Amino acid sequence: MSTVAQPLVERRGAQRVRTWVPALAVFGIGLAAWQWLLPALGIERYLLPPLSDVLQAFWDNRSELLRGGWITFKEAAGGFVLGCSVAFVLALVLARWRPLGSALMPYMIAANAVPIVAFAPITNAWFGTLSPWSKIVIAALLCFFPVLVNTLRGLTSVRPESLELMRSYAAPQRVVYRRVRIPNSLPFVFSALKIASVLAMIGAVVGDYFGGSTEALGVQIVSAVSLAQYETAWAAILVASLLGIAFYAVVALAERLVLSWHPSIRAGVE
Amino acid sequence: MSANDAVVSARGISKTFGKAGVTALQDIELDVGQGEFISLIGPSGCGKSTLLRVIGDLVEPSSGDILVNGKTARRARLDRDYGMVFQAAVLYDWRTVAKNIALPLELMGFDRSMRAARVRELMHLVELEGFDKHYPWQLSGGMQQRVAIARALSFSPALLLMDEPFGALDEMTRERMNLELLRIWSEIGSTVIFVTHSISEAVFLSTRVVVMSARPGRITSIVPIDLPHPRTFETREDPRFFELVTEVREALHASGADAVEPDA
Amino acid sequence: MRSRIGSAAVRAATLLLVLAGLWALWEGYRKLWESTGWTRPFPVNATTLPHLHDIVGALFDPIREGEPLLARYMIDAALFTAKEAAVGFAIGATVGFLLGALIARFGVLQRGVMPYVVASQTIPILALAPIVVVGLGSVSIAGWTPKDWMRVSVIAAYLTFFPVTVNTVRGLRSADPAAVELMQSYAAREWSVFWKLRVPAAMPYLFSAFKVAATASVVGAVIGELPSSIQDGLGGWIINFNQYYALEPENLWAVNLVAAALGISFFLVVVLVEKLVVHRPPERLV
Numbered sequence: 138m139s140t141v142a143q144p145l146v147e148r149r150g151a152q153r154v155r156t157w158v159p160a161l162a163v164f165g166i167g168l169a170a171w172q173w174l175l176p177a178l179g180i181e182r183y184l185l186p187p188l189s190d191v192l193q194a195f196w197d198n199r200s201e202l203l204r205g206g207w208i209t210f211k212e213a214a215g216g217f218v219l220g221c222s223v224a225f226v227l228a229l230v231l232a233r234w235r236p237l238g239s240a241l242m243p244y245m246i247a248a249n250a251v252p253i254v255a256f257a258p259i260t261n262a263w264f265g266t267l268s269p270w271s272k273i274v275i276a277a278l279l280c281f282f283p284v285l286v287n288t289l290r291g292l293t294s295v296r297p298e299s300l301e302l303m304r305s306y307a308a309p310q311r312v313v314y315r316r317v318r319i320p321n322s323l324p325f326v327f328s329a330l331k332i333a334s335v336l337a338m339i340g341a342v343v344g345d346y347f348g349g350s351t352e353a354l355g356v357q358i359v360s361a362v363s364l365a366q367y368e369t370a371w372a373a374i375l376v377a378s379l380l381g382i383a384f385y386a387v388v389a390l391a392e393r394l395v396l397s398w399h400p401s402i403r404a405g406v407e
Numbered sequence: 408m409s410a411n412d413a414v415v416s417a418r419g420i421s422k423t424f425g426k427a428g429v430t431a432l433q434d435i436e437l438d439v440g441q442g443e444f445i446s447l448i449g450p451s452g453c454g455k456s457t458l459l460r461v462i463g464d465l466v467e468p469s470s471g472d473i474l475v476n477g478k479t480a481r482r483a484r485l486d487r488d489y490g491m492v493f494q495a496a497v498l499y500d501w502r503t504v505a506k507n508i509a510l511p512l513e514l515m516g517f518d519r520s521m522r523a524a525r526v527r528e529l530m531h532l533v534e535l536e537g538f539d540k541h542y543p544w545q546l547s548g549g550m551q552q553r554v555a556i557a558r559a560l561s562f563s564p565a566l567l568l569m570d571e572p573f574g575a576l577d578e579m580t581r582e583r584m585n586l587e588l589l590r591i592w593s594e595i596g597s598t599v600i601f602v603t604h605s606i607s608e609a610v611f612l613s614t615r616v617v618v619m620s621a622r623p624g625r626i627t628s629i630v631p632i633d634l635p636h637p638r639t640f641e642t643r644e645d646p647r648f649f650e651l652v653t654e655v656r657e658a659l660h661a662s663g664a665d666a667v668e669p670d671a
Numbered sequence: 672m673r674s675r676i677g678s679a680a681v682r683a684a685t686l687l688l689v690l691a692g693l694w695a696l697w698e699g700y701r702k703l704w705e706s707t708g709w710t711r712p713f714p715v716n717a718t719t720l721p722h723l724h725d726i727v728g729a730l731f732d733p734i735r736e737g738e739p740l741l742a743r744y745m746i747d748a749a750l751f752t753a754k755e756a757a758v759g760f761a762i763g764a765t766v767g768f769l770l771g772a773l774i775a776r777f778g779v780l781q782r783g784v785m786p787y788v789v790a791s792q793t794i795p796i797l798a799l800a801p802i803v804v805v806g807l808g809s810v811s812i813a814g815w816t817p818k819d820w821m822r823v824s825v826i827a828a829y830l831t832f833f834p835v836t837v838n839t840v841r842g843l844r845s846a847d848p849a850a851v852e853l854m855q856s857y858a859a860r861e862w863s864v865f866w867k868l869r870v871p872a873a874m875p876y877l878f879s880a881f882k883v884a885a886t887a888s889v890v891g892a893v894i895g896e897l898p899s900s901i902q903d904g905l906g907g908w909i910i911n912f913n914q915y916y917a918l919e920p921e922n923l924w925a926v927n928l929v930a931a932a933l934g935i936s937f938f939l940v941v942v943l944v945e946k947l948v949v950h951r952p953p954e955r956l957v
Contacts, residue, residue, distance in 0.1 A: 247939070250882075250935050250937065252890040252934045254893070254894060255905070255926070255927055258909060258913040258916065259924065262718070262916050264712075264713055270712070343894055346897055347897070347910075358798060358801060359801055362802055362805055371802070374799060378798075465856060484855075486858075487857065493853070497849045497850050499872075500950065501874065501949065501950050510857075513867070514854075514857050514859045542952075
């Protein structure tokens, strides 16, 4: 028995190293290129300052950048929670009244194509440019449609046999939802939540491009660019990226925990 | 028959898979003559599908020799000497029925008018006229398999390899498709090697039934089927049919008993 | 034939109903909030929430005395932004497809490159917009400096590139193994297998990416115009009307309407092309 288990574990370890080595190699080469190759090629400081300069700028401005990052993150998180929860509730309603849901589906998909960020000046007018609410609403709107569409799809793409089984048990609708539809929708929901986490962060940062509190990350980026301080701008973008990745990672972790039974997670697929 | 006349000639074919050493085939010896209809039947794991794929050069044997049409299996594949039909029709969702049938012809470089003519012939042969602009999902399972068969025959191969093509169909459709297949076979005159799970199907269709056993995959016996052609629905009620079915069944049980080993 | 006309009529009726419903919700909300004087989430008046008919009416007002209608300028601006988005989309989709095809073909690229392609989706490219657009303004390749709108196209291309690459890889790999085996039995050349099997099998995935990318290109184009003081596109007008919001709030709303229409039209174009190119069984919701 034990002789069978061990080779499997060893093989997994070796496999893992083999999968990551090329990626790490590319990462290392990329860093080196950033630091030495690009300046050597004469790429202007405008486009991509050497990594050391960017890190230096980060260090010099760390308190403003981190403070800005925190503010922006709160706006993104707030918008995420607001947009996703409203979307869930609406999806449950639309799933319950199927004709309405099917009729509205194409419109919701189309509404997703609207450049919501262009709406930022209007939310600024509503809540005041300095208020976090103007960015929260933008982030919420960005999250809303993807989560709504995907949750609705997840709630309604159930195998007919599962529903028939529930009918045969004379199960009331709320049981059908709890036992069949909602579990079925979870992979779809998490897939949408991952997208939404990224969108919320982008919305919070870019919303500031139309004006916002001087402490906010987006405003710092734009003012750094206007002062030709590209190293600082890149440092701020780095902070925004890392926050975005962290946000995404939290959602992905939650997905892993909740969906541990799902085949795509068990197979170790992204 | 001598090896030279045979369409397929296998000598000592063996195949083991993986480091665990699963012996799918062991020392297979088989000659298939021109115009024969051979069924391969056996329990799961007896290697019948593997043998079919070895003949089709889709799987390389671990040892042994195989000649298809007097050439190596690889040469036969490159020369497109055989057509293949799987249990799943494997039609392209994005092509109409006509275009699905024409696929091999496109790959082989036939020009448009030749393809169109050939497709019309084939659709007539499998009795699917009028469905050329339909898409696969608009057809029933049996119709999809007829398209798959037409496609396999499109370039008039000498040999047809079929892996449980009617396995996913209900029994009545299956029996009808069996008749269809025999009709097509008699019109075209190709050689057929047919893998199946169904004893009655094997007896009904074949000129010889090859019984295989599992663990390791071997040929245990070959039952010649002397039922007259053309075979019809009535053939299934012929006493000789039942005798042959029993003979095949007993051959399977005999090989099955041999294959059972006590747990290590 | 009758059913097609019938379903088109149903769809037209649904469209009218939805528009009417939105109008009713809008004006209803306005009425309710104005009459009760609620200030949460924000006070409602002619500035914060103009009447819908005022917004639409603003499009048909001349922009200044004796000048053409606002709608005229909006259409020009929309076309300008559309050009940036479309060029960017085309470049991004082509490069994305080529890279995706290479990655699908060469496994080694998969392990080395894909993690970055996927991770990069979390980098706020839109946040890079100011740097890219302003910064590229000082780049000259063999004496040629990219024009303003080309720099904005770079943003759109970047936003298109990643979803297309990821979905190209997924799509090319999605071919049924039995179908690949069948191709082997035909002794088909790899080139034939690619074009006759893998690419068609990848189409649904590709179009799914195109839908996301089309939307993203428009957003990217609008955002890209902001920091570079490009006046000709929608972004420029947004900044313009933002400044004068207190005086003429309807104009900013009107621009948003036009921007929304632009985004939706890009999306609909992809949907239309998909209907023509991709033949698949329709999705069924239970």
